[in-house]
Amino acid sequence: MHPHRVRPARAFALPAVAALALAACSPTASGETATDDATPPGSFPVSLDNCGFETEVEAPPERVVTIKSSTTEMLLALGLGDRIVGSAFLDGPVPDSLETVPAVEEPFAAEAPGSEATLELEPDLVYAGWESNLTAETAGDRETLARLGVATYVSPAACKEDGYMPDPLTFDTVFDEIAEVGSLFGAEDAAARLVDEQRAALDAIEPDDRGRTALWWSSGDDAPYVGAGIGAPQMIMEAAGLTNVAADVHDTWTSLGWENVVEADPDVLVLVDAAWNPADTKIETLESNPATREMTAVKERRYVVVPFPATEAGVRNVDAVASVVEQLADLDR
Amino acid sequence: MSPAIRRSRLPTRGTSPSRPWLALPLAALVLVVSIGVAVTIGPADLTLSEVGRSVATHLGVGGALGLEPLSALRDGMVWQLRMPRILTAAAVGAGLAVCGAVMQSLTRNPLADPYLLGLSSGASLGAVLVLLAGVPLLLPVAAFVGAVGALALALSLAGALGTITPTRTVLAGLAISQLCAAAVSFVIFWSAKGDAFREVLSWLMGSVASATWTSVAVAGGAVLVLGTLLALTGSVLDAFTFGDTAAAALGVPVNRARWILLIGVALLTGALVSQSGSIGFVGLILPHAVRLFTGARHRLLLPLSALAGGSFLVWADTLARTVFEPRELPVGIVTAAIGAPVFAFLLWRGNHR
Amino acid sequence: MPTTQRGLTAERVSWGIDGQLILDDVGVLAPAGAVTGLLGPNGSGKSTLLRVLAGVQQAGRQAASGPGPTTTFDGADLRALPRRERARVLALVEQDAGTDLPLTVLDAVLLGRIPHRSLLAGDSDADRAAAHTALAAAGAQELADREVGTLSGGERQRVHMARALAQRPRLILLDEPTNHLDIAAQLHAMRVLRDLAADGVTVVAALHDLNLAASTCDHLVLLDGGRVVAAGPVGEVLVPAVLEPVYGVRVDVLTHPRTGRPVLSFDRG
Numbered sequence: 029m030h031p032h033r034v035r036p037a038r039a040f041a042l043p044a045v046a047a048l049a050l051a052a053c054s055p056t057a058s059g060e061t062a063t064d065d066a067t068p069p070g071s072f073p074v075s076l077d078n079c080g081f082e083t084e085v086e087a088p089p090e091r092v093v094t095i096k097s098s099t100t101e102m103l104l105a106l107g108l109g110d111r112i113v114g115s116a117f118l119d120g121p122v123p124d125s126l127e128t129v130p131a132v133e134e135p136f137a138a139e140a141p142g143s144e145a146t147l148e149l150e151p152d153l154v155y156a157g158w159e160s161n162l163t164a165e166t167a168g169d170r171e172t173l174a175r176l177g178v179a180t181y182v183s184p185a186a187c188k189e190d191g192y193m194p195d196p197l198t199f200d201t202v203f204d205e206i207a208e209v210g211s212l213f214g215a216e217d218a219a220a221r222l223v224d225e226q227r228a229a230l231d232a233i234e235p236d237d238r239g240r241t242a243l244w245w246s247s248g249d250d251a252p253y254v255g256a257g258i259g260a261p262q263m264i265m266e267a268a269g270l271t272n273v274a275a276d277v278h279d280t281w282t283s284l285g286w287e288n289v290v291e292a293d294p295d296v297l298v299l300v301d302a303a304w305n306p307a308d309t310k311i312e313t314l315e316s317n318p319a320t321r322e323m324t325a326v327k328e329r330r331y332v333v334v335p336f337p338a339t340e341a342g343v344r345n346v347d348a349v350a351s352v353v354e355q356l357a358d359l360d361r
Numbered sequence: 362m363s364p365a366i367r368r369s370r371l372p373t374r375g376t377s378p379s380r381p382w383l384a385l386p387l388a389a390l391v392l393v394v395s396i397g398v399a400v401t402i403g404p405a406d407l408t409l410s411e412v413g414r415s416v417a418t419h420l421g422v423g424g425a426l427g428l429e430p431l432s433a434l435r436d437g438m439v440w441q442l443r444m445p446r447i448l449t450a451a452a453v454g455a456g457l458a459v460c461g462a463v464m465q466s467l468t469r470n471p472l473a474d475p476y477l478l479g480l481s482s483g484a485s486l487g488a489v490l491v492l493l494a495g496v497p498l499l500l501p502v503a504a505f506v507g508a509v510g511a512l513a514l515a516l517s518l519a520g521a522l523g524t525i526t527p528t529r530t531v532l533a534g535l536a537i538s539q540l541c542a543a544a545v546s547f548v549i550f551w552s553a554k555g556d557a558f559r560e561v562l563s564w565l566m567g568s569v570a571s572a573t574w575t576s577v578a579v580a581g582g583a584v585l586v587l588g589t590l591l592a593l594t595g596s597v598l599d600a601f602t603f604g605d606t607a608a609a610a611l612g613v614p615v616n617r618a619r620w621i622l623l624i625g626v627a628l629l630t631g632a633l634v635s636q637s638g639s640i641g642f643v644g645l646i647l648p649h650a651v652r653l654f655t656g657a658r659h660r661l662l663l664p665l666s667a668l669a670g671g672s673f674l675v676w677a678d679t680l681a682r683t684v685f686e687p688r689e690l691p692v693g694i695v696t697a698a699i700g701a702p703v704f705a706f707l708l709w710r711g712n713h714r
Numbered sequence: 715m716p717t718t719q720r721g722l723t724a725e726r727v728s729w730g731i732d733g734q735l736i737l738d739d740v741g742v743l744a745p746a747g748a749v750t751g752l753l754g755p756n757g758s759g760k761s762t763l764l765r766v767l768a769g770v771q772q773a774g775r776q777a778a779s780g781p782g783p784t785t786t787f788d789g790a791d792l793r794a795l796p797r798r799e800r801a802r803v804l805a806l807v808e809q810d811a812g813t814d815l816p817l818t819v820l821d822a823v824l825l826g827r828i829p830h831r832s833l834l835a836g837d838s839d840a841d842r843a844a845a846h847t848a849l850a851a852a853g854a855q856e857l858a859d860r861e862v863g864t865l866s867g868g869e870r871q872r873v874h875m876a877r878a879l880a881q882r883p884r885l886i887l888l889d890e891p892t893n894h895l896d897i898a899a900q901l902h903a904m905r906v907l908r909d910l911a912a913d914g915v916t917v918v919a920a921l922h923d924l925n926l927a928a929s930t931c932d933h934l935v936l937l938d939g940g941r942v943v944a945a946g947p948v949g950e951v952l953v954p955a956v957l958e959p960v961y962g963v964r965v966d967v968l969t970h971p972r973t974g975r976p977v978l979s980f981d982r983g
Binding site: 116136137139140141142143144145146147148150163164165166168169172175176177178 | 403404405406432433434435437438441442443563568570571572573682686687688689691
């Protein structure tokens with residue numbers, strides 16, 4: 029009975045297909061450059077304060093390396109797939125709703141790429157999902173890349189510096205990022221359309237109103253790594269009408285002892301499905317451990333599964349909310 | 362000499378004047394060639410001619426040779442990424458090998474390495490503190506201060522126990538290492554945000570990936586100044602071969618010599634650690650391996666260890682850059698992967714001689 | 715007032731650690747060109763005395779009151795000499811000095827040349843010649859290319875002796891140079907000492923074996939509990955009245971039929 033649960037991506041992507049298809053059909057997807065996309069001239073160069081580092085581009089980036097799913101899917105959703113010269117460290121397949129490109133279908137690195145491998149693609153911008161993708165060991169630290177004339181941009185929701193880390197992350201933050209990426213690429217109109225669509229889709233969701241509590245288990249076995257009070261998990265659960273039992277921890281994610289999990293005894297368990305830590309395995313763990321076996325959510329098998337790429341701030345969060353709400357409704361059938 | 366006596370297990374070595382001194386220019390040549398070859402190897406598909414053009418341009422002979430400069434990005438890959446990294450690896454490898462040889466002789470302990478006095482743990486503590494505090498620019502300074510601080514602690518601990526004997530030095534260093542390591546773990550556990558631990562981890566394992574021309578200047582300068590001074594102390598270290606009393610009887614001021622050499626090793630190691638993190642096994646293995654060829658006399662051992670250590674780390678880092686392309690490994694993982702079995706082999710060989 | 719005399723003269727030597735006096739007001743007279751034996755039971759302070767005389771004993775405390783100790787050699791104050799200069803006058807052969815390092819015998823002997831050359835210099839031809847001479851004098855020439863770690867006890871002792879000789883000392887101090895050696899090696903070692911003395915070197919050797927001392931030494935100093943209990947020519951020190959209270963055994967002194975030197979026989983007291 030699990031198999032259909034652990035692959036919810038297709039199921040929940042459907043409502044959004046129409047919306048995203050619109051974006052995919054925007055003029056930028058048809059091979060024209062963003063500067064032609066009715067962007068008033070004079071908005072370049074663009075300079076942004078990105079996680080405390082200055083991101084500066086003279087003209088809309090034409091050769092982009094994306095690292096992680098969130099950034100890759102952001103560009104695809106904006107119809108900027110043709111700008112991607114290389115893509116790496118993808119967390120899972122691109123949802124069917126997004127039109128993909130060869131550089132994404134065949135990522136040049138399965139994990140965080142090194143600097144030479146990245147620079148070999150001669151990018152003018154590296155767009156990274158995590159700050160740690162831009163270090164000397166990985167694609168290169170930001171100063172070095174800047175010195176080599178390569179701009180860097182980190183998904184703002186992933187900033188860790190005080191004052192930059194979203195506290196808490198909200199859908200407004202996510203939509204602001206879409207708009208910011210739009211301005212960085214001279215694709216303001218496409219970004220505005222995408223935000224409108226996402227906002228409409230979000231507004232159309234009827235949150236679960238039964239006041240259920242939930243725990244968001246992301247990874248980790250010894251001490252589960254769970255969604256805490258200010259990150260994407262909290263944002264998604266809140267929008268879906270769930271009360272996060274770990275909401276009082278002031279962090280994006282946090283480690284929690286099993287004792288605390290059992291004590292909290294949430295009504296629902298939200299399980300993240302990642303290739304390296306699938307939801308199936310999580311369920312097995314829960315049902316085989318004598319302590320967790322007795323939790324209400326486990327006994328009632330109240331599991332909600334979310335694919336990992338949808339759990340980081342980005343264009344799939346709204347779909348994730350819709351999927352969670354749908355799965356919650358299904359639980360009582 | 363009777364044939365029976367000459368039938369010793371190792372190739373007899375050492376004292377004929379012609380052979381050992383040939384080893385130095387040879388090792389220097391190997392190092393230069395290693396650097397030259399390593400710079401042409403990497404995950405990026407740069408051709409030999411591209412690398413040559415970049416290097417020639419920066420050495421100021423590109424114009425004279427009528428060479429066309431590379432695109433800024435491809436040129437940067439050679440001259441801003443590979444070159445500083447390889448030269449830093451060479452300097453760090455050379456320095457660690459010299460420091461290791463000095464420490465092994467000074468403490469008369471074959472397991473001694475440059476980090477013996479808690480230097481790497483102290484440096485790690487300093488580095489981790491600034492990394493997690495989010496001021497990575499201060500990292501080299503903090504690492505250096507941490508290293509020298511740990512040394513001061515270890516030496517005062519050893520000194521507080523009485524004369525600084527080899528055993529006390531080792532024990533005090535061990536105590537300080539453990540203390541700093543515990544502090545590092547605590548700090549990481551307590552305050553690492555998100556995936557900041559990744560950066561810390563790669564630093565703890567030792568890496569020259571972030572090397573810039575500044576790193577080349579710091580590590581190279583430290584090796585040229587302190588490393589050369591240490592390499593000149595061969596006779597003093599020779600005198601320690603049969604212990605402190607024997608050294609004193611040969612006219613060496615034992616305590617003063619030990620202090621000065623320990624501080625020299627600490628300053629050099631601190632400077633290296635500040636640029637590369639603590640890369641293991643180079644300082645432990647290289648002196649042992651070189652001794653197999655030179656014997657225990659330091660006049661040849663020290664400079665030869667330096668040259669061999671430089672070449673070794675250049676190649677270890679080349680592996681780190683390319684083996685799991687497009688991913689890169691911290692070079693410390695590679696040196697450990699090579700070093701541990703080599704060390705086991707040396708131990709085994711030592712037992713079967 | 716100490717007269718200027720060839721050889722070693724030490725007076726008022728005291729040394730202690732942790733409040734315990736190991737040497738208490740010791741005086742030693744070792745003439746040049748003679749072998750002086752340093753005798754005494756275990757723990758009587760022989761090794762410590764040698765190290766203090768050599769100026770290599772670290773830490774510890776001298777006795778506080780009274781005039782300080784003096785050690786003069788050929789009229790010069792040994793303590794006042796700079797270390798390296800002292801190392802060119804005086805060599806010390808320790809007990810059981812070993813090393814784990816791969817070192818050839820010739821390299822080990824060349825260490826003895828360190829006080830004679832600049833710290834930056836390598837081995838000169840003169841150094842190598844001196845090392846070979848020392849090896850020959852110690853009877854260890856055939857060991858030159860061997861590795862120190864592979865030598866037997868007797869061979870190693872010869873190498874240490876050669877290393878000391880490479881220092882070209884005028885005063886040589888030896889701590890139990892015959893320890894762990896078989897009888898042939900013991901006699902060989904003592905032969906080397908006699909040859910040195912014949913060359914005018916001042917030889918001071920701490921010895922365990924009273925018969926070896928009886929057959930080889932010219933002068934003896936007997937220590938007990940850190941104090942000198944007897945000193946003088948062999949015939950005056952190796953007598954039952956002196957030895958019996960120190961060692962707690964019965965001693966009979968015979969005369970060697972060929973050499974006329976004393977031969978000692980012991981019984982439980």
